[in-house]
Amino acid sequence: MVKLFCAVVGGKGGAFPVKIDASETVGDLKDAIRENPEFGFPKSKLELFLAKKGDAWLNKNGVAAVTLDE
Known part of the structure; x- marks a missing residue:
């Protein structure tokens, strides 16, 4: 199991953890x-980016400062 931290660019909340098996898609x-x-x-509409x-x-703080044009 891998724990990833995700954030929605432009969202109101901060990063949140997501657990997923390494073999999942x-x-x-x-x-x-x-x-x-x-x-x-x-x-x-979900796009994933390496942070x-x-x-x-x-x-x-770095995630909060990201804009879509970077």
Whole structure:
């Protein structure tokens, strides 16, 4: 089992954890993300991005500062 931290860009909440088995698919990950109340739009509109800037993972403040044009 892997614990990922997800955030909705432009959302009101912060990052939230999602647990998923390493053998599961991206579709399974999207389903797990969709269970969070912060997620209020169709699964087909969900885009996933790796939250790294350079060699560093983004922290909570870094995620909050992300804009879609970066």
